[in-house]
Amino acid sequence: MKRFVLTRRRGGAGLLLLLLLTGAVAAQRPPVAVYEVYAIQFASAPYGVKNLVAGVTDSRSIDIAFTVWVARGGGKTVLVDAGFYRDKFIQQWKPRDFVKPSEAIERGLGIKADLVTDIIVSHSHWDHMDGVDLFPNARIHIQKDEYEYYIGPAGEVLHRGGVDPDDAKMMAALKDARVTLVNGDAQEILPGITVYTGGKHTFASQYAAINTRRGTVVIASDNAYLYENLEKHLAIAQTVDAESNLKAQTRMLQLAASPSLVVPGHDPAVFERFPSPGKGVARIDR
Numbered sequence: 001m002k003r004f005v006l007t008r009r010r011g012g013a014g015l016l017l018l019l020l021l022t023g024a025v026a027a028q029r030p031p032v033a034v035y036e037v038y039a040i041q042f043a044s045a046p047y048g049v050k051n052l053v054a055g056v057t058d059s060r061s062i063d064i065a066f067t068v069w070v071a072r073g074g075g076k077t078v079l080v081d082a083g084f085y086r087d088k089f090i091q092q093w094k095p096r097d098f099v100k101p102s103e104a105i106e107r108g109l110g111i112k113a114d115l116v117t118d119i120i121v122s123h124s125h126w127d128h129m130d131g132v133d134l135f136p137n138a139r140i141h142i143q144k145d146e147y148e149y150y151i152g153p154a155g156e157v158l159h160r161g162g163v164d165p166d167d168a169k170m171m172a173a174l175k176d177a178r179v180t181l182v183n184g185d186a187q188e189i190l191p192g193i194t195v196y197t198g199g200k201h202t203f204a205s206q207y208a209a210i211n212t213r214r215g216t217v218v219i220a221s222d223n224a225y226l227y228e229n230l231e232k233h234l235a236i237a238q239t240v241d242a243e244s245n246l247k248a249q250t251r252m253l254q255l256a257a258s259p260s261l262v263v264p265g266h267d268p269a270v271f272e273r274f275p276s277p278g279k280g281v282a283r284i285d286r
């Protein structure tokens with residue numbers, strides 16, 4: 001009996017100690033990074049829906065949005081994709097209402113280009129990666145498999161259709177100083193930001209899940225072009241593997257705190273569903 005009492009007393013003290021220690025550990029742990037997330041439109045252009053959504057045969061055309069996404073929090077200013085600005089793309093695509101992505105984020109959010117700390121490149125297409133060198137201090141996060149499939153050691157194009165030659169050279173020039181090659185799926189590359197592969201828009205395209213006050217927001221980029229892909233469960237029309245793309249879309253919808261928090265890559269409706277603050281800026285975690 002005496003022994004039992006002693007044990008209980010020790011147990012009580014142990015519990016108290018445990019609580020104190022747990023409290024101390026919790027106090028030392030860095031706070032979970034919570035980001036504000038914005039979509040910033042910097043151009044638009046008419047485009048056939050059948051080129052965006054697999055299985056569509058009608059002749060609908062929409063003014064697709066060219067967008068960069070900003071995640072601000074935890075002492076970081078992170079871009080998901082960097083848009084485009086080289087003159088040859090402007091001449092070829094004749095986008096409407098074009099402003100350089102760097103100017104769009106300064107106009108929309110007051111963020112100067114040199115204050116961007118990180119850029120997550122979802123994939124190496126020109127309309128997402130060309131603008132990387134507008135942001136002189138940013139660390140660039142791209143999937144290792146994506147980079148190495150498309151871009152050779154001297155900046156040469158290894159597989160056509162994935163990267164513009166000028167963008168390949170630009171990335172190769174930045175590689176040693178500023179590029180982080182991400183090793184595959186489900187990598188937390190910054191506190192509160194995890195990237196996932198499998199979308200198969202390109203060889204190793206990635207999408208980003210970002211912790212916000214509303215829970216997880218998923219920036220799909222072109223792994224889902226439009227809400228129509230997500231809502232009708234239709235693969236993107238330009239993919240290297242439609243079945244994988246559909247699986248990835250399902251996963252994005254599961255990862256997000258709600259289906260409405262999966263943000264597609266080119267849908268102008270993003271700026272209607274998230275109408276504030278407006279003028280080409282949509283706050284997603286409002």
Ligand SMILES: [Zn+2]
Nearest residue numbers: 125127222265
């Ligand atoms: Zn795109």
